[in-house]
Amino acid sequence: MTTDTIRSPEAIATLERIGSKPGTSHRDLLTITRRIVRHFWAQRRIIRSERQSLSRQANKLRQSGPFSQRRADALEQLANDHRADELENVLDVLEDYGRVLVLDREGYAKALGFEMLADLLNINRVDRERARRGGWFRLVDLVAIEGLENSAEQCGDGREFHSPLQLACVLALWVMRTRLPDQLPEPRTVDRARKGPVLIVHDASGSRLVER
Secondary structure, three states: OOOOOOOOOHHHHHHHHHOOOOOOOOHHHHHHHHHHHHHHHHHHHHHHHHHHHHHHHHHHHHEEEEEEHHHHHHHHHHHHOOHHHHHHHHHHHHHHHHHHHHHOOOOOOHHHHHHHHHOOOOOHHHHHHHHHHOOOOHHHHHHHOOOOOOHHOOOOOOOOOOOHHHHHHHHHHHHHHHHHHHOOOOOOHHHHHHOOOOOOEOOOOOOOEEEE
């Protein structure tokens, strides 16, 4: 099982059914988690890119002169509202999966062992040795704190999280730090991932017309 891009909601549902079967190995469970998280991470990037494009258009309008300010403000509001419900759902799903990994109640790290865990997370040899020296054997250490998933792909520019799992775990850690333990619901990754996207249509001024 690989971490290829998921191309449809049906594929996500299929992966979830596989993951919910009794006896599914820790290896397959972690691989399924990586694939689903990568899908929603990509969705977040697309929505953010579309929002940034609208914001750039608004900034160009503002530079055109004072008579363009109202149109620029409307466009900026459109950027802020663009696919907001979808983005909220995406972040909820990522946070759910991140909490599963941070808490590691499935016992991935213990069941898989360091070498297999590093293989599944695509951590290169240099970073593996660094992890050993640092005593980073938990998922939260490897993925959230040190950001070693897909270590060969890291851009290191400091402007974005290094990997999909790191984003998911950081979102989960932020929620866990801002809420009391008894206010945290149990992670519901399957239910959250199956929640369909919201379709929102706007007119030229940015007003919401349709939601279903």
